[in-house]
Amino acid sequence: xxxSEFFLPERLPQQLIYAGDGYAEIVTLAxxxxxxxxxxxxxxxxxxAGEGRGWNEVMAGLRPEETGIVFNASPFIFNxxxxxxxPWRKKALGELVAWRLQKIFPGDIASxxxxxxxxxxxxxxxxxxxxxLAATAEAHFREKGLPLTFIGSTTMTLLPRMAAAKPAPDxxxxxxxxACTMLFQDRRAPIYIRKFRGSRPADTVEEVVKxxxxxxxxxxxxxxxxxxxxxxxxxAAIEAGLASLADGAYSRLQAGxxxxxxxxxxx
Numbered sequence: 359x360x361x362s363e364f365f366l367p368e369r370l371p372q373q374l375i376y377a378g379d380g381y382a383e384i385v386t387l388a389x390x391x392x393x394x395x396x397x398x399x400x401x402x403x404x405x406x407a408g409e410g411r412g413w414n415e416v417m418a419g420l421r422p423e424e425t426g427i428v429f430n431a432s433p434f435i436f437n438x439x440x441x442x443x444x445p446w447r448k449k450a451l452g453e454l455v456a457w458r459l460q461k462i463f464p465g466d467i468a469s470x471x472x473x474x475x476x477x478x479x480x481x482x483x484x485x486x487x488x489x490x491l492a493a494t495a496e497a498h499f500r501e502k503g504l505p506l507t508f509i510g511s512t513t514m515t516l517l518p519r520m521a522a523a524k525p526a527p528d529x530x531x532x533x534x535x536x537a538c539t540m541l542f543q544d545r546r547a548p549i550y551i552r553k554f555r556g557s558r559p560a561d562t563v564e565e566v567v568k569x570x571x572x573x574x575x576x577x578x579x580x581x582x583x584x585x586x587x588x589x590x591x592x593x594a595a596i597e598a599g600l601a602s603l604a605d606g607a608y609s610r611l612q613a614g615x616x617x618x619x620x621x622x623x624x625x
Contacts, residue, residue: 370623377403379535426508435486512620528581563599
């Protein structure tokens with residue numbers, strides 16, 4: 359069990375758990391559409407060491423069928439690596455990426471599950487997921503006797519949807535309580551991911567403007583069109599704040615992905 363592949367597998371469960379910032383949701387799908395949602399406030403399935411809390415309440419609310427779990431970006435570490443040239447042999451590529459990761463990562467890599475994805479001839483997206491995260495989830499499902507068939511990340515769910523969108527957004531803002539993730543793309547390829555925490559919509563707006571300015575200077579692009587995926591009814595305040603600070607420089611696009619775009623398999 360581990361993170362989903364870059365493009366989601368063909369077969370996904372019809373029951374999924376979304377592990378949000380201080381709460382969880384049980385989402386059921388029928389023919390790709392959301393058929394039911396149940397929110398459990400106070401359930402923090404991540405926790406500081408991956409052990410989380412509120413698992414018993416979440417497990418009690420599941421139907422006896424195959425289930426997946428999707429975490430927001432908070433527990434994951436994302437890095438983009440640029441190389442002069444990437445080897446095509448899988449072993450050589452893995453060794454090269456591991457070497458680059460060891461140069462920049464100060465923590466114990468052994469405590470993380472490392473996955474990486476070739477974006478083009480030179481660029482790699484690297485993801486570190488705490489091993490304790492999957493181990494805790496799997497232990498609860500074994501105890502309950504339910505099949506856990508999918509573990510994923512909302513970032514990896516939304517990334518290919520951004521790339522395929524018409525028109526394509528330049529960046530995505532995913533706001534989940536105090537947790538916020540920004541994902542930028544250029545010519546439909548991801549180039550930068552940033553996570554931060556802001557207790558108020560005004561804090562989020564300020565950080566968004568700073569991040570856009572950084573990306574503009576670092577990558578020589580003009581991010582203007584954006585998606586806003588909000589889980590706590592702050593979208594209107596964030597959109598208004600951006601419009602006020604940026605003097606109309608940004609344009610919000612409607613994603614048109616249904617009521618739960620962060621849930622894989624939904625539309």
